[in-house]
Amino acid sequence: MAENEAPEGPEPEQVQDSADVDQGEPVDLSRFYASTIKPLQEYLDGQNAQIRKMLTGMAAAQMRPTLPRIVVENPLIRMSAAAETLRKQVADMTGFNDMIRQALQPMHDFYPAQWQNVFASLAEATRRLYPENLRDAAPQIRDLEKLLVDEGIPLMWVPGPRTVRALLDAPTAVARRRTIGQRWEDIVEDCEAVLEEVKHPAMQDACGFALDVVAALRAGHTNPAQALAANLLDSLLQRHFDKAARVQLTNNDFKSNGIKFQLDDYKFKVACTFAPVWYAHAKYYPKNGDPIPRTFGRHPSAHGVSRAQYSRINALYALMLVTSVIKFFDTELPS
Structure with missing residues (x-):
């Protein structure tokens, strides 16, 4: 060692235990749909017209959410309440597919093959929100x-x-x-x-x-x-x-x-x-x-x-x- 470091003291003054995220609330389909579209809009824009039509039709028939746009020019844009919900819900990646299936089970019953691909693609796209060094850990x-x-x-x-x-x-x-x-x-x-x-x-x-x-x-x-x-x-x-x-x-x-x-x-x-x-x-x-x-x-x-x-x-x-x-x-x- 080039420097003599002083012995480690107590934990830093600012260190606090964060409260666990409440994951027991039922999924609100309208909030989930809107929050999923915002950060994954670029991905969804590349999906085929049939899948986009299914998503839009589902939303119109149930909750009619609006589709917020991402202002990519401003890196400090504040997240909407819907995007905040997404961040909290998908933070635990291990339950992501199950959460989607439960929320969209009626549509899954009618379109099992198509939704199976959507579930897998959404999970992978969300995983890519992490940089490479965090993807395996998915904290x-x-x-x-x-x-x-x-x-x-x-x-x-x-x-x-x-x-x-x-x-x-x-x-x-x-x-x-x-x-x-x-x-x-x-x-x-x-x-x-x-x-x-x-x-x-x-x-x-x-x-x-x-x-x-x-x-x-x-x-x-x-x-x-x-x-x-x-x-x-x-x-x-x-x-x-x-x-x-x-x-x-x-x-x-x-x-x-x-x-x-x-x-x-x-x-x-x-x-x-x-x-x-x-x-x-x-x-x-x-x-x-x-x-x-x-x-x-x-x-x-x-x-x-x-x-x-x-x-x-x-x-x-x-x-x-x-x-x-x-x-x-x-x-x-x-x-």
Whole structure:
């Protein structure tokens, strides 16, 4: 180890157990139909005319829902109540097909062959909402809230599937942080692999600096690695979001007001990418005597340089964050 890290203390102050999602309510067909169409509209548009006609006819005969459109130009678009319902219902992927069959059983009785294909295709399309590193694990919403929001662990595109599984299986926040420290070489390799796949021209300079962080960590230069990653994160937000969006995504005053980042407020990729960015922007005021946090933070990395804040584990958090954000922009920026 290039740095002497202080022993792990108690779990971070912000870590809380998220309430389990209530999955006992009966399925409301009208809400289910509307919520399924919105995030999967691109998929459904490619289905044949006969299937689309069946879906439309079913809706018209029963509940007559409207079909909301996705404004893809705005990555910060707030999800509708229907889309929120979908997110909660399909978070547990293991029961997705059964839920659809129960909701649409009358139509299934009349069109068994056609609906069998629709069920399978919808499940696969929903599975693809996850980046590749999360598809096998398919974490439930309570797991995402716990790791992304309460603990600030990046999960989008990095780390790799085996580390994701280890983090989901770890019993406590301290154990998850320890897992990241123990798997640091694998995580650095995962980040390097994702960065090398980034193709968008606007992300090439940022990729170069992120790969410098990779090289610094491998060489044992953890302090420079953390400092560069923290400033690169700030530069990415400044360059690609206006002030209102930056404030919305980074206004973390949880310690004062108890208000957490709400995954429900954003499209799936935005929510999961920027929840740990929000966590890393927890308010920190040295002039008020705030203690320097041990978990990675953008503000203490700049204004609280110390052995408490600077460590290899925190440098890994910073690298995973900038890798996730770079990959997000790689997939979302217009070509």
